[in-house]
Amino acid sequence: MSTSKLLTESELSEIRDKLVSYSSGVGITRLAISSSWSSELSWARNSPSMSSDRREVSVVVFRNIKNGLGLAHINQIDDASLKNVMRLAEEVALNSGDPKEPDDHRFPIPVVGWDGGASTWDDKIMVRSIEESANLIHSTTVKAWDKGLMSSGYLETKAHNILNFATDEFGREAPDGISYGEMTQIQCSATVRDASRGGSGWAGKSSYRLADVSESAIAEKALDRAVQSINPVKVEPGRYTVVLEPQATADLIDHLILDVTIMGRRYAESSAHHVMGLAVDPSLSRIRSKMGSRIVDSRVTISHSIKDSNLGVLPMAGVRDITLIENGVLKELYTDRGLVLNELNYNKPNLERNSYRMEEGSSTTEEMILSTKRGLFVTRLSGMTLVDTRSLLMSGVTRDGLWLIEEGKIVKAVRNFRFLESPLYALSNIEEIGQAERVFHPRQPSTFMGFTPQMLLSQVIVPSLKVRDFSFTSTIDAI
Amino acid sequence: MRYKSGCRSVTVNLCSIRFLVSIIIAIILVNGLQAQVKSKTIDVSKYKTYEECISLQNRLIARERRKLPYWKDSLEYIRSDKLNEYSKAVTDTVAICMSKFTSQNVNLNNHTEYLDWITIFYDIGRDSDAESVINRKLSNAVWDTIGVVEGRHNIVAAVVRSLVRVRPIPWDAIVRIARMVDSPDAICPLHERISIYATMMSLSRELNDTLTHKYVAEKMVELEKGLSVEEKSSYTWQSQGRYTLLEAMDFLNHHEMLDSLRKSPQAYLSYRNSYWAMIRGQSSDKLPNHVGETAKPIIADFWFTRQEDRVSQINSLAESIPEAGKVNLIVFLEIICSRNTPVFGSSSHRSLPISGPCLPAYYSLRRLGERYPNLKLTIVSHTDGYIGLTEPLTPEQEAKHKSQWWLGTHRIPAVLAVAEQKYFRLPKPDERRIDEPHDNSLNYRFGNPDARIPSGKAFLVDVDGSILYSAEINPITERKFNELLKAVTNRKQ
Numbered sequence: 001m002s003t004s005k006l007l008t009e010s011e012l013s014e015i016r017d018k019l020v021s022y023s024s025g026v027g028i029t030r031l032a033i034s035s036s037w038s039s040e041l042s043w044a045r046n047s048p049s050m051s052s053d054r055r056e057v058s059v060v061v062f063r064n065i066k067n068g069l070g071l072a073h074i075n076q077i078d079d080a081s082l083k084n085v086m087r088l089a090e091e092v093a094l095n096s097g098d099p100k101e102p103d104d105h106r107f108p109i110p111v112v113g114w115d116g117g118a119s120t121w122d123d124k125i126m127v128r129s130i131e132e133s134a135n136l137i138h139s140t141t142v143k144a145w146d147k148g149l150m151s152s153g154y155l156e157t158k159a160h161n162i163l164n165f166a167t168d169e170f171g172r173e174a175p176d177g178i179s180y181g182e183m184t185q186i187q188c189s190a191t192v193r194d195a196s197r198g199g200s201g202w203a204g205k206s207s208y209r210l211a212d213v214s215e216s217a218i219a220e221k222a223l224d225r226a227v228q229s230i231n232p233v234k235v236e237p238g239r240y241t242v243v244l245e246p247q248a249t250a251d252l253i254d255h256l257i258l259d260v261t262i263m264g265r266r267y268a269e270s271s272a273h274h275v276m277g278l279a280v281d282p283s284l285s286r287i288r289s290k291m292g293s294r295i296v297d298s299r300v301t302i303s304h305s306i307k308d309s310n311l312g313v314l315p316m317a318g319v320r321d322i323t324l325i326e327n328g329v330l331k332e333l334y335t336d337r338g339l340v341l342n343e344l345n346y347n348k349p350n351l352e353r354n355s356y357r358m359e360e361g362s363s364t365t366e367e368m369i370l371s372t373k374r375g376l377f378v379t380r381l382s383g384m385t386l387v388d389t390r391s392l393l394m395s396g397v398t399r400d401g402l403w404l405i406e407e408g409k410i411v412k413a414v415r416n417f418r419f420l421e422s423p424l425y426a427l428s429n430i431e432e433i434g435q436a437e438r439v440f441h442p443r444q445p446s447t448f449m450g451f452t453p454q455m456l457l458s459q460v461i462v463p464s465l466k467v468r469d470f471s472f473t474s475t476i477d478a479i
Numbered sequence: 480m481r482y483k484s485g486c487r488s489v490t491v492n493l494c495s496i497r498f499l500v501s502i503i504i505a506i507i508l509v510n511g512l513q514a515q516v517k518s519k520t521i522d523v524s525k526y527k528t529y530e531e532c533i534s535l536q537n538r539l540i541a542r543e544r545r546k547l548p549y550w551k552d553s554l555e556y557i558r559s560d561k562l563n564e565y566s567k568a569v570t571d572t573v574a575i576c577m578s579k580f581t582s583q584n585v586n587l588n589n590h591t592e593y594l595d596w597i598t599i600f601y602d603i604g605r606d607s608d609a610e611s612v613i614n615r616k617l618s619n620a621v622w623d624t625i626g627v628v629e630g631r632h633n634i635v636a637a638v639v640r641s642l643v644r645v646r647p648i649p650w651d652a653i654v655r656i657a658r659m660v661d662s663p664d665a666i667c668p669l670h671e672r673i674s675i676y677a678t679m680m681s682l683s684r685e686l687n688d689t690l691t692h693k694y695v696a697e698k699m700v701e702l703e704k705g706l707s708v709e710e711k712s713s714y715t716w717q718s719q720g721r722y723t724l725l726e727a728m729d730f731l732n733h734h735e736m737l738d739s740l741r742k743s744p745q746a747y748l749s750y751r752n753s754y755w756a757m758i759r760g761q762s763s764d765k766l767p768n769h770v771g772e773t774a775k776p777i778i779a780d781f782w783f784t785r786q787e788d789r790v791s792q793i794n795s796l797a798e799s800i801p802e803a804g805k806v807n808l809i810v811f812l813e814i815i816c817s818r819n820t821p822v823f824g825s826s827s828h829r830s831l832p833i834s835g836p837c838l839p840a841y842y843s844l845r846r847l848g849e850r851y852p853n854l855k856l857t858i859v860s861h862t863d864g865y866i867g868l869t870e871p872l873t874p875e876q877e878a879k880h881k882s883q884w885w886l887g888t889h890r891i892p893a894v895l896a897v898a899e900q901k902y903f904r905l906p907k908p909d910e911r912r913i914d915e916p917h918d919n920s921l922n923y924r925f926g927n928p929d930a931r932i933p934s935g936k937a938f939l940v941d942v943d944g945s946i947l948y949s950a951e952i953n954p955i956t957e958r959k960f961n962e963l964l965k966a967v968t969n970r971k972q
Contacts, residue, residue, distance in 0.1 A: 269911075284905075284913055286911065286913070288905075288909065289909070291908045291909060292907070292908045292909070331908065332908065341864075341865045341869075341871065342863075342865065343911045343912060344910055344911060344912065345864035345865065345871050345912055346871055347870055347871055
């Protein structure tokens with residue numbers, strides 16, 4: 001990899017060497033040196049509205065001296081700034097302990113190595129110019145203009161690389177103490193609307209590979225959907241069999257994954273009201289989680305592998321393969337180090353991340369429609385609000401294209417619905433599972449301990465689903 | 480190098496002097512500027528509201544806290560409010576920030592806002608403004624709360640609770656305001672009155688204000704005399720009031736109590752039971768804090784001693800613990816903090832860092848151990864499989880680390896007894912470790928299965944094996960342990 005948009009691996013190593021030389025030596029040092037680049041293009045009312053190119057570097061220094069802890073970060077990489085950030089981390093470390101205290105006994109602080117991640121990198125993203133993308137999108141916006149429709153959208157390409165470094169308490173390089181990871185990502189979404197005739201189309205995709213995301217195809221698809229959904233008719237709310245496009249599947253189960261993800265096992269076992277909390281065991285005064293229980297249809301498996309190059313994860317301590325749901329059974333939850341040490345007495349946490357893959361089935365979307373006597377074809381879901389935390393019952397709306405299926409055929413566009421449904425119920429009422437594909441998933445990854453700001457990837461691969469008895473409560477005017 | 484101001488080679492000495500003087504002047508000027516710059520590094524003019532000034536104060540204090548070595552390893556007792564004092568720089572900066580506000584800016588209609596104002600006014604030394612706010616707030620309220628949202632007693636209790644967080648504690652103001660509930664016209668519900676007395680009791684104990692302590696103790700005795708049977712059976716009295724009264728009686732009968740202890744443990748227990756029987760009334764409750772119970776033997780898998788500055792592991796002790804014929808102090812201790820966390824409890828800068836079984840407890844134990852060489856001091860602990868965020872540890876490793884930490888690093892002259900914690904694991908996939916209660920912990924619950932023994936809980940055991948006092952060890956309770964130990968060790972054989 002060689003591009004001015006990011007620092008190279010050797011440049012990151014050079015910064016690491018300088019920082020190590022500026023440190024006072026004794027005690028544990030952990031460094032996270034990263035660079036990032038992102039380019040954005042957005043358009044609205046058929047015209048470009050914003051274009052950007054941003055580059056950033058980040059140096060995070062963690063020092064542990066005499067049982068004192070110090071953390072400092074900076075986004076300047078000149079020699080004086082690097083000296084300052086190391087000095088600041090060391091000062092904080094020395095001040096956080098009591099300098100008058102004797103220091104003749106230390107508890108063994110574990111040396112943290114970096115668990116390897118799968119780099120997801122595509123050189124083509126780095127050389128794709130914003131002008132090229134703009135030209136591709138322009139051709140579609142012209143068509144939308146010609147048809148009296150309004151198009152808008154957003155395209156972002158970005159890249160990160162990170163070098164992690166750790167020493168033991170004597171300042172020596174720790175075993176597995178160096179790791180390097182890099183990633184690219186492109187995400188694009190487009191919306192085309194006909195406000196007067198109630199038509200709306202949307203399409204979007206994200207990937208680490210340029211070839212997976214065609215800006216013009218996305219814009220064309222949104223345009224087609226908008227034209228097809230013009231003049232929707234009103235149908236009665238109620239329970240319908242639905243065919244959810246992969247994007248709608250992701251919109252629905254994302255909240256389930258989010259709730260499983262956030263705080264993970266610690267949260268599930270600290271609140272009986274948590275969706276994955278089972279009940280309080282009175283004899284133990286402990287809350288049992290649903291781990292080991294079947295929570296959804298036995299065909300559902302959701303997992304993340306750190307070696308899966310289609311999902312990817314940057315190297316960081318405490319990230320391992322995880323199978324959240326296997327054949328419908330809640331298999332594992334994310335765990336932090338404190339929890340595994342205190343409750344389980346071992347030293348292998350499994351930290352949260354935002355990427356996941358849901359195993360695909362054998363049906364195609366066309367086959368699902370063909371086998372549906374009366375139902376609805378859903379493009380995507382939006383505006384979800386949690387109604388009940390215990391069951392994950394949510395209220396939300398369908399958006400950007402909803403069609404009625406009758407006797408195996410899409411017959412007409414219908415007005416959008418408000419739904420009241422839980423992903424747990426929906427995944428328990430699966431009739432067919434379709435082909436999995438990568439979907440648009442712009443959720444901003446969380447920050448972990450200041451070490452990996454915006455570094456976790458957010459790749460989601462899910463299939464289309466045919467679900468029975470999906471509950472729609474009312475029609476809505478929004479398109 | 481030649482100096483530019485017209486020096487010639489013949490005037491080298493003079494020139495050098497002028498050069499040096501100019502350097503000194505420059506240094507003085509630069510230092511002066513730096514001092515000014517330092518004092519102006521915080522631009523308080525951008526803070527427009529009193530909330531912003533409070534936030535500024537919190538940030539400044541938190542910044543100072545991080546640099547403060549709290550626990551001086553000395554034999555002298557350090558008051559918590561002294562430990563918590565803010566620097567003049569913080570007070571001055573906040574005072575500048577608050578200079579644009581007067582007591583007239585306070586919205587007295589808000590039930591809580593005035594508390595923030597009086598706290599910060601006292602913090603920055605504007606006592607008159609604080610008192611003005613309190614007086615105005617009180618003058619707008621009446622004692623009788625029928626049909627009134629906020630009665631005068633609510634305000635008195637809230638003000639007392641707020642002022643204990645001010646540093647230095649405005650003790651005179653607290654006493655003056657708290658005493659208002661004793662005025663002839665005052666109408667104050669029992670729970671509020673007990674809460675105020677209990678706060679004053681604990682604070683005056685901590686601040687060594689014996690005069691106020693005596694005043695509150697007498698008020699508690701007076702209060703008890705006027706209580707009806709229903710009031711005595713109320714939850715407030717049963718859960719708090721009667722224990723506050725016991726402390727009051729202990730204080731008022733202080734000399735007699737210690738005299739009885741000097742005589743014998745039986746005399747001590749008998750004397751305390753005489754007024755506890757009056758306080759508890761019809762109930763059969765024993766004296767609180769397990770006083771009078773018989774201490775059970777300590778069981779352990781790993782034993783360590785500290786002799787001649789060396790920590791050594793031994794297979795077993797020749798004598799059982801508590802050792803018969805000796806005064807014993809048995810402390811249940813776990814490592815739940817380290818020197819990285821000098822402030823315990825709440826992370827708020829106003830929390831008192833005096834409690835918690837951490838460094839202050841270690842120093843208290845060491846002081847007691849060194850002051851009373853014949854005291855048999857025993858630390859009782861159990862294994863958890865880890866300490867802090869270490870790697871998982873074997874029981875042997877963990878016991879050894881604990882011995883090094885308490886007996887080595889902190890030089891507590893004690894015997895360490897570490898019991899290997901028995902546990903089982905929940906079936907897969909849960910696999911959580913569930914600890915089984917150890918005999919030591921069961922024995923020292925004294926028949927109450929729901930009781931838990933917090934880390935730092937210390938039991939003072941007399942020569943006959945009866946428990947004289949138990950409390951979480953810290954610099955405040957250390958004084959109580961100290962006076963009891965002094966009485967016991969002065970006992971004529």
